[in-house]
Amino acid sequence: REPYVVSSKGYTAVAINAAAKAGEYIKSRQGTVKELGTKSSAQDLVTEVDKGAEQMIRRLVLTHYPEHAILGEEGVEPGADAVTAALEEAKEHEYLWIVDPVDGTTNFVHGFPFYAVSIALAVRGELTVGVIYDPVRDEMFVAEKGKGAYVHGVKTAVSSEASLGDSLIALGFPPDRQFSQPANLAAFQNILPKVRGIRAGGSAALHLAYVAAGRVSGYYEVGLSPWDCAAGVLLVKESGGQVTDTLGDPYHIGTRHIVASNGHIHDDILSSLKEAGATGF
Ligand code: IPD
Ligand code: CA
Ligand code: CA
Ligand code: CA
Numbered sequence: 001r002e003p004y005v006v007s008s009k010g011y012t013a014v015a016i017n018a019a020a021k022a023g024e025y026i027k028s029r030q031g032t033v034k035e036l037g038t039k040s041s042a043q044d045l046v047t048e049v050d051k052g053a054e055q056m057i058r059r060l061v062l063t064h065y066p067e068h069a070i071l072g073e074e075g076v077e078p079g080a081d082a083v084t085a086a087l088e089e090a091k092e093h094e095y096l097w098i099v100d101p102v103d104g105t106t107n108f109v110h111g112f113p114f115y116a117v118s119i120a121l122a123v124r125g126e127l128t129v130g131v132i133y134d135p136v137r138d139e140m141f142v143a144e145k146g147k148g149a150y151v152h153g154v155k156t157a158v159s160s161e162a163s164l165g166d167s168l169i170a171l172g173f174p175p176d177r178q179f180s181q182p183a184n185l186a187a188f189q190n191i192l193p194k195v196r197g198i199r200a201g202g203s204a205a206l207h208l209a210y211v212a213a214g215r216v217s218g219y220y221e222v223g224l225s226p227w228d229c230a231a232g233v234l235l236v237k238e239s240g241g242q243v244t245d246t247l248g249d250p251y252h253i254g255t256r257h258i259v260a261s262n263g264h265i266h267d268d269i270l271s272s273l274k275e276a277g278a279t280g281f
Pocket of ligand 3: 100102103104204227228
């Protein structure tokens with residue numbers, strides 16, 4: 001195995017180290033959850049492991065960079081308005097770490113082995129480092145702005161499928177069910193007959209990492225939060241892919257409705273969402 005670290009740059013090494021430590025902890029706790037709570041809805045779960053992993057990451061980052069700011073999922077009240085307010089405040093900081101300690105909590109709770117730690121660093125509003133760690137497969141995805149993306153020293157690249165008919169598409173149904181229907185169902189119904197296959201794995205971060213690594217051709221989901229996609233967006237871009245919102249406008253930190261792809265099929269995904277009336281929510 002190649003080591004995780006792709007460059008000696010301090011930020012990346014700290015992000016990798018934090019993701020590895022938190023990931024190890026999460027994996028060791030699978031099947032042992034004691035506190036199962038809910039947040040915005042009955043489907044929106046949180047456990048002591050989400051909180052514990054976020055604490056670990058916070059502590060590690062702040063040990064190295066006490067003056068940096070951290071926007072972590074478990075430090076923000078649930079609900080779109082609270083997320084928007086927290087992001088507005090966080091954006092004031094020159095160095096902002098955007099952290100999802102466990103992306104795929106529902107999977108984690110059920111023992112479905114598809115969840116990840118996601119850590120991004122934005123410098124003056126620009127995504128600079130993105131790390132996603134899958135502790136189950138021990139896969140560390142690392143992207144640095146302008147330097148490409150890697151998984152264990154091997155450069156990642158998006159796939160080459162040029163049509164939806166040849167494509168494997170990932171998507172997600174957010175726990176906030178107002179986003180699931182009816183537009184989300186209409187989008188699903190529209191795109192399903194056109195593609196080779198659909199996967200809904202339940203981790204936005206891993207779906208984005210898989211677009212970056214060419215394992216799926218594209219991914220879309222509405223109603224996401226900054227920590228679900230910040231690291232993954234940089235991975236996709238640095239792997240030669242494209243990321244926009246569902247209207248086709250460029251991604252910015254705070255974009256909630258995401259389309260990520262190998263670039264070739266991007267417009268076809270956008271058209272399908274448009275046909276289904278699933279671009280604005
Ligand atoms: C969730 C996962 C899921 C997606 C949800 C996210 P969480 O994140 O990424 O795949 O469908 O929209 O909220 O809560 O498990 O970190
Ligand atoms: Ca959550
Ligand atoms: Ca998440
Ligand atoms: Ca989470």
